[in-house]
Amino acid sequence: MSEESKDSLTNVPNNKDQKHILEYFNDPDFETKDINEVTSLLLDSYRTYNGRRYMNYEDINCIFPSDKIELERSTLSHLLNKYQWKGNFRSPIKDKLNVGGTTILDIGCGSGLWVTDMGLEYPSSLIVGIDIESSNFPSSDQYPPNVCFLTCNAIHGIPFPQNTFDFVHMSMMWGAFSEDQWIIVIKDLVRVLKHDGWIEFTEPDTAPRNVGKIQQLLTEAFSNASRDIRGVNLNIYKMLPKYIEAIDELEDLNCMTVDYPVGEWSGCFGKYSLENLKRIYQSVTFLPKYMRISNEEFNNLLNDYVKEANKSKASFGIFKCFAKKVSEKV
Numbered sequence: 001m002s003e004e005s006k007d008s009l010t011n012v013p014n015n016k017d018q019k020h021i022l023e024y025f026n027d028p029d030f031e032t033k034d035i036n037e038v039t040s041l042l043l044d045s046y047r048t049y050n051g052r053r054y055m056n057y058e059d060i061n062c063i064f065p066s067d068k069i070e071l072e073r074s075t076l077s078h079l080l081n082k083y084q085w086k087g088n089f090r091s092p093i094k095d096k097l098n099v100g101g102t103t104i105l106d107i108g109c110g111s112g113l114w115v116t117d118m119g120l121e122y123p124s125s126l127i128v129g130i131d132i133e134s135s136n137f138p139s140s141d142q143y144p145p146n147v148c149f150l151t152c153n154a155i156h157g158i159p160f161p162q163n164t165f166d167f168v169h170m171s172m173m174w175g176a177f178s179e180d181q182w183i184i185v186i187k188d189l190v191r192v193l194k195h196d197g198w199i200e201f202t203e204p205d206t207a208p209r210n211v212g213k214i215q216q217l218l219t220e221a222f223s224n225a226s227r228d229i230r231g232v233n234l235n236i237y238k239m240l241p242k243y244i245e246a247i248d249e250l251e252d253l254n255c256m257t258v259d260y261p262v263g264e265w266s267g268c269f270g271k272y273s274l275e276n277l278k279r280i281y282q283s284v285t286f287l288p289k290y291m292r293i294s295n296e297e298f299n300n301l302l303n304d305y306v307k308e309a310n311k312s313k314a315s316f317g318i319f320k321c322f323a324k325k326v327s328e329k330v
Contacts, residue, residue: 050285050295055133059155061230063175064283066133071111073279077172078113080273081202081318084258088117091198091322093167100124105192107154107170107185111136112143114171119147128165130154154185160192168193171202178231179239186243190250193325199250200322203237205257208316212308214301218281225290237319250323257317263310274309277316278302 047056052065064070082088096102102125106115109129116138119127127147131137134151152159155177168189177185193199206223208215226232233239244250261270262277281287281302288298308314 050288052283052285057153059181060132060153061176061178061181061232063226063230063232064280065285069279070283071136073276073283074110074172075113076272076276076279078110080260080269080276081171082117083269084260084318085202085320088114088121089167089169089200089322090254090256090320091167091200093198096166097122097125102126102166103164103194104128104167104169105130105158105160105165105189107131107158107168107189108173108176109137109149112138112147112149114169115147115149116143119144122146130158154188155181158188158192162191163194164192166194166197168197168199170200172204174203174206174234174236175226175232177236179233179236182236182239183243187247190247190325195325195328197325198322199325200320201240202318202320203240205237205317205319206234208262208314209259210312210314212305212312212314214305214308215312215314218301218305221287221291222281222284225284225287229286229290237321240319240321244321244323249325251326253321253323255319255321257319260316260318262314262316263306265310265313266315274306277309278306281305 045056046053046066048054052069053067055062055066093102100122102122104118104125104127106118106127106129109115109131110133112129115127115129118125123144123146125146128150129137129147130150130152132151132153134149137149150159170185170189189199206219208219211219223234226234241253241255244253260273261267262274264271264274266273288295291298293301
């Protein structure tokens with residue numbers, strides 16, 4: 001590994017120094033109350049903007065809301081992923097899971113669907129889900145006894161000793177971290193991963209295929225707004241293999257992609273996949289202001305996008321990469 005690659009994993013800016021970028025709200029056409037409303041996101045734990053509730057901490061860059069509507073959308077996303085990937089993971093750990101006694105960590109577990117699924121399928125393994133938003137965790141009567149949940153901000157460190165888990169899993173966190181924060185989190189996940197254990201990431205390729213004019217407009221605006229306002233790179237899937245290859249403790253990197261059709265032209269899956277994508281755009285409530293259009297114009301644009309996606313037979317990809325931590329003797 002080059003010295004430059006190593007430096008990129010060690011010389012990381014302090015999270016506390018990172019500020020949200022709000023300069024684009026300085027346009028004179030924007031209403032003052034809207035500027036104050038968004039700026040106040042930095043002051044309290046939660047703030048509401050355009051009817052959606054967002055977590056509000058200085059080092060949290062997540063572009064998505066933290067409310068019931070987003071929880072329902074993420075549930076739909078989980079079900080679509082499980083169906084298209086024909087299971088909850090691709091790392092070669094089934095033999096170890098079938099033997100039992102395996103420890104598993106899921107980061108950004110949300111409502112805990114993936115964790116609960118794994119707990120039911122592998123009752124002799126222990127599965128831990130962590131998330132910064134504990135209000136989304138299921139009640140104790142809704143998950144098996146080999147499952148537990150922990151409130152944790154992964155940016156501040158995973159609260160487990162090194163070499164704790166046989167399998168570490170993180171999925172659809174593409175809108176949660178800046179690139180610097182991704183590096184911090186990945187390093188700590190490798191720390192808690194056991195030797196010969198596997199780490200797996202699942203993230204979307206946000207560039208759709210068979211793109212129409214409306215989709216291209218939405219994709220570019222979404223990507224630029226996320227970068228300018230929250231410092232989030234929506235195409236983080238491109239960076240993950242580079243981050244993994246730069247860590248000496250990881251080997252046997254595997255990368256793969258499955259295609260997600262979008263629209264009723266591809267049947268039931270495409271119908272719900274399009275619904276999920278539409279809800280993603282609706283959840284990014286700062287996007288209409290960034291595009292300098294009204295909320296009504298934005299909703300009309302989304303309705304036209306639905307028609308366009310069905311006509312153009314649009315699709316996008318979901319990317320997985322997984323790697324193994326080297327043996328202890330190495």
